Amino acid sequence: MTDRISKEDVAHVADLARLTLTDEELEAFTGQLADVLDHAADLAALDLADVEPMTHPLPIHNVLRPDVVGETSDRAEVLACAPSVEDEQFRVPPVLGESP
């Protein structure tokens, strides 16, 4: 299959997932994730070339909704949850860089 997950791999996915790990955590998590993925390695032995992936447990399709306006949220109720609000908008620290 693929090589055992490395500390570099874990650091990379932590970054993608917006998580900071201490060195101890990186070490510990790498070992733990490797154990789980080793377990998943038993899937490698299976010949699944002719098997379709299951994307849905239910054999339904075409679930559609009419294009009719429904209820909108009460803005005050929604903004009350927000950590920081300004001018009826969600305030965040400056965004560096453009959207990926």
Added chain:
Amino acid sequence: MSTPEGTTARVLASDIRSGARSARTVLEEHLEAIDAREGEINAFNLVLADEARAAADAVDARVAAGEDPGPLAGVPVALKDNMCTRGVPTTCSSRILEGWRPPYDATVVERLVAAGAVVVGKTNLDEFAMGSSTENSAFGVTRNPLDPTKVPGGSSGGSAAAVAAGFTPLALGSDTGGSIRQPAALCGVVGVKPTYGAVSRYGLVAFASSLDQIGPFSRTVADSALMLEVIGGHDRRDSTSIPEPAPDLSSVLDHGVEGLRIGVIEELSGDGLEGIADDVRARLHEAAAALEAAGATVATTSVPSTVYGLSAYYVVAPAEASSNLARYDGVRFGLRVDAPNAGDMNTATRTAGFGDEVKRRIMLGTYALSAGYYDAYYGKSQKVRTLILEDFARAYGEFDLLLSPTAPTTAFPIGEKTADPMTMYLNDVCTIPSNLAGHPSMSVPFGVGEDGMPVGVQVLAPASGEPTMFRAAKVLEAAAPDGHPAVGGTMVGSSAGVRHE
């Protein structure tokens, strides 16, 4: 008047609707039970005593006015704290959602309230439903009411404990890999995972979208049937909802198992299978014998790909979770840890807000979906689900229902399995296949293990096979060995100790 733990939801609702008992009185009895032991058990993140009193009074007022409040009139219910309740904190037992008040109710909550139920509180869970012991909560461990040194199971440990301790006759949990059934087994109560799509997920904080289902905990099989009839059925706000109304279970409950063919899954119960304890296996065989005695044909059957279920699950579930949990970024709701720029703010918030198990699963899932690894992990695991479905289809060609243990052991001591995640994951080996296939299954208490702690037996059915599944569960419930007065616990899991309808 019966003590709370001796009465079922059906009886309560019936008494309250007829005016024989007041909802308020019933509620107060349950609040007393909560007062007595909640400090020790920690089943709830939040008890809504005042709100519940107002709701109970409203039910009584409707009855007095000659109206029918509904099939769950005045019945106290507990909700796992990953179901949105408008204006009421919904935390998923995580720091990242501490204090968050959703501006809307989950569909199941709307349906419960419309049926007259009284919501008593939000129960504790493993953070974001990730765990099998409720030890991953940011708000403390929930203890097994039958033995407070032991875990109640997870992730819906709080709801299982609430019912087992007599705090409420009914509770809702969610099940992604066994999170209703396994705690039900460990606490000696009934727990049901319905067919995928049978109960709306709208308002259930998502863990793994293609696996999650909401389901009931109760002390009796009949009560769980009633609960499913109330909360189930099509919801246009959930695209994965089965386009049918909830099936009628109550009217077929007592039809017995005469002529049914029941297969005991070899891979999950065979002798020598690593991990399944001998006493659990013994109870399973006794359950099989009980079904046979009641007129079913019982034999062993093989569902080979179930052995791959654990591996596939621990790729698919974390993968979907890694995406579902991305929204916890400190921008719109929940915890925010400030930083000079938005990206660092996201990172600081998530690092501080998520516990270790959640972080582990997010990283595992991110890895499984990442460039270069998708086919090997996620892609392959989705194919294993097809294999499992095919194997089940073959088995259901010969059998109407399948049987297995629910959990490999009885409840284990708090702290025993927390050192190594893989050890904890092995708890789910029997429950996971149903989630992967989208099939219904339920745990019925059936006797105790060597340590006097409850054992649960799992009944599995094909998609939308709930009516047949409940018939078998009813027979098992009636045939279950007598319960036990476990250390410090409440008498549960016994047909003798529970007044049925």
Added chain:
Amino acid sequence: MSDDATTEIVPGWETIIGLEVHAELATATKLFSDAPNRFGGEPNTYVDPVSLGLPGSLPVLNEQAVELAIRVGLSLHCRVQRSVFARKNYFYPDMPKDFQISQYDLPINEEGWMELADGRRVGIERAHLEEDTGKSTHVGGGGRIHEAGHSLVDYNRAGVPLIEIVGAPDLRSAEDARAYVSELRSILVAIGASDGKMEEGSMRVDCNVSVRPVGDAVLGTRCEIKNINSLRSLGRAIVYESRRQVDLITSGERVEQQTRHWNEDEGRTHKLRSKEEAYDYRYFPEPDLVPVDPSEEWIESVRAALPVLPRERRHRLAEAAGVDTATASLTVERGMDDLAVDAIGAGADPARVLVHVENNLADGAGALTATSFAALVAMEVGGDLTATQAKTVLATLVTDGGDPAAVATDLGFEAMDDGALESVVDDLIAAHPEDWVAFTSGDDKERKKKSGFFVGMVMKATNGQADGRAVNEILARRAEA
């Protein structure tokens, strides 16, 4: 060399362009929730749990968005097929769920084509559905990203349905690119799928550019350019980027595959990220949605209800007028092809009709009808009106309507009969003998000059009622005599 060069941007080098266009679909509600799809509301008032991505919320697909997507697909001659939604995972504050629901492996429309105004066909690789993001505004500092004190996010736009149309790299110039965008926009507007306003953001264009030496078969490395907000910017960005890439190659370096940002003020592109830094979106099928598989009946009913598209209009007019589609395109662009076809059908000279549309109807046809248009052209061709007079009559028909003959009479435009005109010419020849000699025996230059002199004198004598061509004919006859 101007920015709008239609010839090679850099001599000896070919520029290859492929465009990705995102258009907001004109539905009443968002793609996956029934919050309103509206522009310009108070911030965060067109939101609901689904469009805010609140925990527990779930998407439900908008039927009308699918209908419009099918319309787009059929208009672009795509195969409309069973499709699946996918999650594109990345963090950005304007993303309510920190993933976007889009389509990846199995888009609703694939493998189509579009015909440009000049008749060339370009490939359309796919056109799929996806949801839009919210909007963040930078506050503080200079209002630009790198100087911002903080940002404010409005989710009104989050969840609005978009159709992303990916064109094949079949375009070869800035002019091609603009023609592509114009044509695509006309189609989207004609079918009611979108209002296609680039400046308002309801249509957005990203541009892929690569270069290669003329004659090379292998494609060069391409760069994607973002932040193009107008047709003019599109042209400028393509020219800049082509030159940048050619410069790199000719100085011995390689073009790196990158995403670049177009800076309108500076007139250049900047690197955003390289291929190595390319974001890993970790696409996987959206588990909260089921596949969309439009039935044959649905697709055919959409096809049957399609309006006449620009390409068909060009072909129809081209056939009616006996010209090529490129010539017909201006009239179609001006929305006057129905008028032109009908006027030609009523007997009008096609060439005159098209010339009038091009030169004299830039602001629209107003009250002009096909019948009166045809009658006017007939009068002009028949010599009853000079070109100048016809233009004036036409202008009146546009503003006030009416019948050309009546209008001409009201304006005092009587056609000069030939005999009267000849007398005027003869009188002038007699009055200016030296000029006449210069006209008949001078070289071409002299002849032309004198012809102008005589025509001018005739115009003066007839108060502009003479037809210049007729005068020249008479002069020519007299010169031969």
